[in-house]
Amino acid sequence: MITAGVDAGNKFTKVVIIRDGEVISRDQLPSGFDRRQSAFKAFKRALSTAGLNEDDVQKVMATGAGRSEVDFAGGTVTEVGAAARGSIHVIPESRTVIDVGAEEGRALKMDETGKVLNFTISDKCAAGAGSFIEMMSQALEITPEEMGSLSLQAVQTVPMNAQCAVFAESEVISLIHSRVPKADIARSVFNAMAGRISSLVRRVGLNKELAMIGGMAKNPGFVRELEKDLDTKIFLTENPDFVSALGAALIAAEKIS
Amino acid sequence: MIANYGYKDGSGEFFISIDTAKCAQCEAKPCVEACPEKILVIFTDDYDDEVIGVKEEHRKKIKYSCGPCKPITEKRNLSCQKACPSGAIVHSW
Ligand code: SF4
Ligand code: SF4
DSSP states (O other), X not given: OEEEEXXXXXXXXXXXXXXXXXXXXXXXXXXXXXXXXXXXXXXXXXXXXXXOOGGGOOEXXXXXXXXXXXXTSSEEOOXXXXXXXXXXXXXXTOOEEEEEOSSOEEEEEEOTTOOEEEEEEXXXXXXXXXXXXXXXXXXXXXXXXXXHXXXXXXXXXXXXXXXXXXXXXXXXXXXXXXXXXXXHHHHHHHHHHHHHHHHHHHHHOOOSOEEEESGGGGOHHHHHHHHHHHTSOEEOOSSGGGHHHHHHHHHHHHHHO | OEEEEEEXXXXXXXXXXXXXXXXXTOSSOHHHHHOTTOOEEEEEOTTSOEEEEXXXXXXXXXXXXXXXXXXXXXXXXXXXXXXXXXXXXXXXX
């Protein structure tokens, strides 16, 4: 059985195609202004990678903030539902999941089947999401990836105001002017953002089987600060930014069977 | 399932927590009509249960949306909680 999941996020649209529970193709494109068109393009590209036609796919499920715009999907699932289903598949031991993408951070708790028990979404400020790191890396004149590895060399953390991305940016600029090393600033930014995400996790209830998905899971500097803040190891997976699309594809398969 | 809608900012934590397992069993869903600000909405969740949630447009300003029910100087009068027969709605502030 072949199904697909489309995760129409605010910044990127991700597509995963699975055959009998195994990923056979994935693709992503910037969501842009026309999310429907980006989603369809990414879907077509994923199909071509797998050597498939549209008709070969029995069901498509859409998730993400733009899921209602994916009109070629046969159904939708919420971001938390898709994140939980995908996470339990790739990290079966996980029970709490942190999902930090470009625009939003969320936390959820689930049972052993991936059914959501408790979730928190909708953090108010960009200071809890990936776009905040992008903004801060621009101020530091490095890429977000460089910022992640650089922060691991830091020797100190400077307390920062992470309640607001605008205040945080001006703090970063004054740290640059005070000649605080970039590595220390990078760690301080991740530390501040980790504090915000931790409060979401504590709201749903922290347990030791903690996994992280979403694009920020690829940033070792942020993951380390979050592990320190929560005082626990975080399970990671390959392609963490495709986990919700995978979850949607798995749910599509379950809807058929 | 406990669904938390809201945010934390410099002035505090503002979350509405809804026990959707109770909502799934609640036929009339009187809280939705009882809310004077029309903040609550009925929808079908991922598990095909009819539950309630906080409308998207209120999630990031919930402190202000619920303001009229929470005057600082008078007694609080939360119509949503008064209408709910099973105590499924909890406010963090
Ligand atoms: S009245 Fe209470 S149980 Fe019924 S839908 Fe509203 S919150 Fe849920
Ligand atoms: S506190 Fe008032 S405005 Fe807020 S959800 Fe309840 S009834 Fe509606």
